[in-house]
Amino acid sequence: MKKWRLLTATAALTLMLGACGNDEVEDKSSQDTDSAETGSQAESNGDKAAFPMTVSSLTAESETEDGSKLVFEDVKLEEEPKRIISFDYGFLDTLDALGVEGIVGVAANGGQGNIADHLKEKYAPSDDIKDVGSLKEINLEAVAAAEPDVIFISGRQAAFYEELKEITPNVIFIGSDNTDYIKGVEESVDLAANIFGKQEEAKKLKEDLEAKVNEVKEKAGQYENALVAMYNDKKVSGFDNGEDSRFAYVYNDFGFKPATTDIEASAHGSDFSYESILKVDPEVLLIIDRTDSEVDAIKKDIENDIIKKTKAYQNGKIVYLDGTNWYFSSNGITTEMEKMQEILDELK
Template sequence: MKKTNIFIALLATMVLMLAACGSKEEASKKESTETAAAEDKSAGASEEGSAYPMTVSPTVASTESEEGGSITFEDEKFEKMPEKIAVFDYGFLDTLDALGVEGIVGVAKDSTLPAHLEKYASDEYKSVGGLKEPLLEDIAEMDPDVIFISGRQSAYYEELKEIAPVVFVGTSQDDYWGSFEASVDLAAKMFDKEAEAKEYLAKFDSALEDIKTLAGNYETSLVTMYNEGKLSGFSTNSRFGYIYDIYGFKPVTEDIESSSHGSNFGFEAVLEFDPEVLFVIDRTAATGGDSNIEADMENEIIKKTKAYKNGKIIYLDGPLWYLSGGGLQSELAKIDEILAELK
């Protein structure tokens, strides 16, 4: 009888052990299934959330060529985020730098780099040439995934397209601020930096408010560009028209021919319009020449103007305004420069 009881007890124990093992195995299978499902769901979400493949449109659809006629820029489709980047436009390089984008392999080192972008003069970055003279063979050796250009390189658009996808990121004379914002948006989306771009653009809110308030203190202003002793003038519908349209300075005249380099504008014309504030962009310094801007500008004619008498001739940094505009850092620096000069 005792042997029978022992046998029954052993049998019951074995049944319980087998049941426990089965439960553990079932739980393990369930856990594996749930983990796999979670991984699949995560992968699917990642795929759905990915910005690529991405079609990128130029900031400006077309531009006039120096030889006459127009050049039309096409959309480009990218299957994945570009890892090797060649950049001609200093404004776009400025934006990529501000957003912390990595992978820049080539920049236009053969022209005058703006001071805040001097780190790109190092040997870490190869030269794609000058702003108007691309080194096509050198660029081909870099094997970039994308080439960013603006107006100064537009004549080489087709040749550059044979090397890699080309995206036009320059600004428009007709809508400078809008095309600047479009270039920032393009960079942010292509390189997954939308949060960084939003944070940086927030800095413009107070800066623009400050400069509009300051601009309200003056009845008239005139934007000019100095080049080797000569002046050109700019009105609202021009490459520097945002000083009026966005910053809020009132133009002393709108009767100035629209041109990328401004309308020829003698010193006598400045005196005739007699602005309260005279902005002067030093193109000579921007292109590496020896500038005599103050000696040339402060002549007997200009000394008769309200701007001179009130100490309101504002000499603007040449490389910043002439070469590197259209970038997050440079556009903010422009506002800060005027605020510092006029406060």
């Protein structure tokens, strides 16, 4: 018997939620009345979460790369979780913004994890916080040693779902798909708020998020079109507003008009040459730096003789975006506002 299985009998019951599928997993959204009832039950008690509560996932099931299906079970939560592991950096950001305490494990990856800058120091591995691996390679023994009451995962960790349930049955798959991106962020905020009795904090954060969305939409409306591209190891990928596009929300939720709608759908976009960028000739070119390098380090590759012919370059509208927030920590309430502010600052 594996070492971590010994903890199953003593693990506290928690709840189940669905999440944003990244890279390996395609999420299928579902509406669940149990989830809605749980939220109403908690809210009726003000900021005090009501227990026991049963929470359903926002995404009922996911399909892995090999075609197999994962079904995320409802979980009955007997009491508020006191020991929390979040593998999802965005949800860690949301928990932190709500003032939730009790984080005992994060995917720090030996200090190499792409955690948002404003969280790195606070959630660095210590005697109280275990390093439980990377986003894709989980250290199950470290997870077990942290004795979590609840574990939050997203698409990159979905393959470990059953193994994590051997440590605690309270594994929550958080987030939602790109169909309504901002609504998905708000739903994850509500989920955390209802579990941990943070409804008032959540209300204020969602108001701030809505204001920021309106601000970036107003700015986006000033431009004819835009193109989202991702830079990785001297190559670029392009993203349009298709339902399977990883960054469709930049168009659908942030308000930019797509310079093209003919890009092959993929979580990582499609190979999109510099000649392709010139062909669609966007007024605004948004570059997400997958390598998370200094801007000056990638400008030599991006701002080549081909790109210099584009409207975006000639009008000074190439926007370099932080890879940590945009690629690794999406869906967090603070990081989403930071992402929008980054665009606003660059398009003054």
